[in-house]
Amino acid sequence: MSATTASLTHARLPRWAPVLVAVMALAVAGLPAMLRGWGPVAWVVLAVVLFLVGLPGWSLVVENRRAATDRLMTGLIWAAFGCAVMPLLWLVYVVVSTGAEAINADFLSYSMRGVIGDEQGGVYHALIGTVLITLAATVISVPIGVLTAIYLVEYGAKSRLARWITFLVDVMTGIPSIVAGLFALALVVLVFGPAFRMGLGGSIALSLLMVPTVVRSSEEMFRLVPMDLREAAYALGVPKWRTILKVVVPTSIGGVITGVVLAISRVIGETAPLLVVAGATDGVNFNLFDGRMTTLPVFIFSQYSLSTPAGYERAWGGALVLIVIVMVLNLIARGLGKLLAPPKN
């Protein structure tokens, strides 16, 4: 290539070059891995390093500097993606494969009442506890969170009160969950006396953790509703509160629901505050307002602390049930979000 006439073309590596280099990197890395008896992780890590050296090197020789940099960066980004996704897939794989052994009809329909040693026990009581406590926490925190967001977006504007609320919500986001649990315990003790335990206390602790998430996500959603739509409603003689109720909320409802479900997913796995406030029990308790209640995370914790093979198995089974619940919740949220979002053309 001469310096005077810039060429628009240059040599390109074949399309299958990355695949070839990947296969070769795996093969070359396999050699020391076999000789030294490394595990698969070390093998793959070495292969990735070889790939990140080999492909840009080849490209530098055949193509040019910019193409080589491009291939290096593409490789690095894929490697980072792998680092992020691998633990997740691994976690799901381990929980499903280990937990599946524990799952059967009895496991889902029996509590742990009177179960001794290796007898068949179940998560029924923890399932009921998780559903009731989380539901009550949602019932408490959704109205507070959504209404706070409406105040911040529609009425507060840039007033001092609105800025203080935003600040306090941000602080609340950072409250450690155990502190929320201790606060709820103090509240219950203050009202009902020292020995009293109830599931609703756990709901209060969880709602303390949910409210800031709900406020933040709903606020973002309400801000996304264009000012044009509000003005259109005002110009038709629609009062402000009806505009909020019939224009702002319906337009953003899909995103608000997604935010609520994400908040639920966040708190459904909380252990510490529930252990403190709602306590633990082996039996089924449907009454949120009286008596101890066990949730799935607390069940997992207590079974694991038994340190028996049966306990470990029940703990993994409980973990699988918990993950399935969170996944189902997320799927429902996606479905609702799609269903309720304004139709697109």
Next chain:
Amino acid sequence: MAKSIDVSDLNIYYGDFLAVEGVSMTIKAKSVTAFIGPSGCGKSTMLRSLNRMHEVIPGARVEGKVMVDGQSLYGPEVDPVAVRRSIGMVFQRPNPFPTLSIYDNVLAGSRLNSRKLSKSDADGIVERSLKGANLWNEVKDRLGKPGQGLSGGQQQRLCIARAIAVEPEVLLMDEPCSALDPISTSAIEDLIHELKERYTIVIVTHNMQQAARVSDETGFFNLKAAGQPGHLVEFNPTKKMFSNPDEPSTEAYISGRFG
């Protein structure tokens, strides 16, 4: 039902900032009045103060009088919501409600206020308003489809249908054609000609030819200097405005010369 509007010594503020100063004019019933002037001179602010829409912005307030058929718009006992029910508005950008169908968009004034309508009344209002906005033939077969599926010009006519469905006495239009192509613009201008039989119309426009084509009277707004409040330079019948204006600055602006 069309009404005239008397404005006297109107000052409009955003907080401490005086945006428009000392406007006095009389807008005749069943006529089209155009506001023209350079950007930032307060035309839109002036227009929005005629149905108290400027109050949407915190800190906005007015001094002076706006009388609609002898009733003050800014009396202490006046409800801005009631004012906006009788003085409708069409905006620069078409803004149909994305969650509502074409049918429900036209009925938005009733639907959003939860007013009960019989099916036949509702059908009647929708057909009458869409015919009034010259949109009926284009959408009559897809009234249940979302309003945002229409083209820009159709959406703007849908917004006009929505505004006239509540039977206002005055219709304010804030640059209704600035986001539209010439064919849609021409459709809206024809519509304005028809609508002035029944409504008092005030229109803000940047398009001098449009002001000349559609309006009976024209007000020219300008800034005294950069950073100074906007004011009404001249208010006259459109014919006089475009042939023999009183003020040299009006002629300079209309003919494209400044200074």
